[in-house]
Amino acid sequence: MTDLRYYRPLVQAGRVRPEGALVLAGGPYWFAQAEEIARDGGGRIVAAGDVPRDWQNRLTRPRAPVAGKTMDRARIMGILNVTPDSFSDGGDFSEADAAVAQARRMVSEGADIIDVGGESTRPGARTVPEAEEIDRTAPVIAAIREAVDVGVSIDTRKRGVAKAAAAAGAELVNDISGFTFDVGLAPFCAQSGLAVCVMHSRGNPETMQDDPRYDDVLLDVYDFLAGQVAMLEELGLPRDRIVVDPGIGFGKTVAHNLTLLRGIALFHGLGCPVLLGASRKGFIGKLGHAPEAKERAPGSIAVGLAAVAQGVQILRVHDVAATAQALALWRAVEKG
Template sequence: MTYIRPIPMTDPARPAGALTIAGGWCWFSHVEVIHRDAPPMLVPVSDLDDATRHRLSAKRPDFGGLAMDRPRLMGILNVTPDSFSDGGLFLRPEAALMQARKMAAGADILDIGGESTRPGAVEVLPDEETARTAPLIAALREGGLDVPISIDTRKAAVAGAAFVAGATILNDVTALQFDPAMAGVVAASGRPVILMHSIATPETMQVDPHYDDVLLDVYDALAARLVEAEAAGIPRDKLAIDPGIGFGKTLQHNLTLLSRLSLFHNLGVPVLLGASRKRFIGTISAEADAQKRLPGSLAVALAGVAQGMQMIRVHDVAETRQALSLWQAATTGGTQ
C-alpha cells in the first residue's frame, strides 16, 4: 500500500502550483510517499493523480456546524473524580457550570466527559456517567449556551441521553468499538462523531503497546473505522478522526505520530489533535504536575496547527486561544 503525506507549509512565499491542505491554512508543493517496505520518497504535487490531489486539497465539510477552514479549539470539561489533571475540580454541578461558561468564551466546542480514560482508569457504570453529564448539558442549553457540545463517551446509553439533553457531537475514544449499540445510536441521531484511535481499554492500554509501524498502523486502523462507520449508516461528511496521542502509545510512538500528523489528511476528513497536559509532555519537560504543563501543551498544539489539524482539544482554552491568535498573526503577516 502507498501512503501519501502532504508536506505542510505556512510560509507566505507560496510557489505556483502549490495546493492548499484540506481547504485550510497550510499549503504543500511536495508530498512524502511512504511504503512499509521501501524508503520514503519526496514527490512534487504535479506528479500526483487527480484523485489524490483532490483528496488532499479539497475543503472539508463543516463539522458540527463549524467550518473547518481555520483551527477550532475544543475545551475539555471533565466532570469526574479521577481524570488525570483535573479530576474532582468540576464534579459539583455549580463548579462545572461555571467552568463551562468560562471556557465557552474562547472555545469553539465544549467536550464534556463523565468517565476518566486516563491510563489505569476503571470503567464507570452508564447510569453514573449519564448522571454526571446529561443534567449539565441540559442546564447549559437551558441557560442559553449555543456552543457545540460534544459528549466524550464510549457508551451508547450515555451518548443517547446526552443527545436528548442537547449534545451535538459524539467523541468516542474507541471509535465505536466499545459498545456494539453505539454506531446505531449515532446513525439514528444524525450527529457527527469523532473516531479516536486506541488499543485495549484504559485499564490496560499502556501495558507494553506495540506496533509494526505506529504511523501507518494507526492510519490503517482509522481508515478501517471510517469504513465501518459508513457501513453503519453514518455519512462520511459527519465523520472526523483523532490519532489518539497517549492512548496505547509510548513516548516514541507519540513523537512519531506528532512529527507526521499531516498524513491523516489523506483520509479526507477533519482531524483532531488531543495532547493537552499528557504524560509525554511531562516526561520531556520534567514536569510531574499535569496542571503545570501549559507551555508544553501550547507547543504541541501549535505544532499540530502547523500541520493543518482542524480541531485542537485543550484544557487551557484562553491561553491556547491567545497563543493561536499570535501564531496566526505571525505566520500570515496580519491579524486574523
C-alpha cells in the first residue's frame, strides 16, 4: 500500500478541545489538525475534518488491548535479554534464576509486559541457531509465567522459537525483521491466535548499518509497515492483534532516527498501537555524550516522553523504574 498523500496528526492533550477535534486511537490525546505529506516533498496543514475518511477511521479507532493491557495510556515493555552478547546487558540475565528475578523486579517497578529475547540483534550480531534460542528463552518464559502475573512477549524472527515460546506462555511475538526472515512465522502467529509486533529494519543485524539509504525514511518505513500489516491481515491476523514499530536504530543513521521520532505520529495512520524501542540506542549515546549503554537512561527517557506526547502506546525500555517515574510525573502534569 503506497498512498499519494499521508496524514500525520498534530497530537495535543487537554480537556478543552476546539470544535472538530478528533480523538486519537481512542486514547487521551486528540488532534484538530494534521500535516498532509506528499512524496514530492510538498506538504500543508489541514483540519482534522479534511483528512480523508479512511485515514480518519484508522487514526481514531480505539486500539485493542495488547498482552492483556489496555492501550488507553502509555505502557512499559521491559526488555529481558537472556543472551551472552546483547549490546547493553549481555550476560546479565542469561541464567534462568537471574532472568526470573529481573522479571519480578521490572514488574514491581512498573513493567506491563516483559519482552524476552534469546538472540542479540545489535549491529554486527550473528544469527543464533534455533535450538539454542529455544533453550535460552522457553524455560525462562515458563518460569516467568509461573512466578509473575504479567504479559510476556518473545523477541524472535523464527517460527520454531515462537512456537516453543507460545507453548511456554508467551502472548505476543515481536519480530525485528517485520516477518521477512522466516516465511512460516506469520502464518503460525495467525493460526495460533497470537498478537504480533511488526518492526521495520533494513538488512539483517550483520549488515544493517552499512550505509543505509532511503528516498524518504518516514514514508518508506510507513509503506513497509503498511504492506506487512496488509499481508498479516490476508493471513487472518486482524489489526486488533498487530502492533507496529518503526525500528529505531535498525538500518538507520542518526538523522534517520531523528526524522522518524519527529514524525512518529504518522504511524497511527496504520490503525494499530505504536511501539517505540529506542532505549539505550547508539544515537542516544552520540547525541547525549554517553558512550556506555547503561549511562543512557536520561536520553532514553527524553526520547520516550517525546513519543508519548505524540500518542505512542508502548515504550520498550531497559530502565523500567526510571521510565515509570517519568511517565507518572508526565501524567500528573498533563492532568494538572
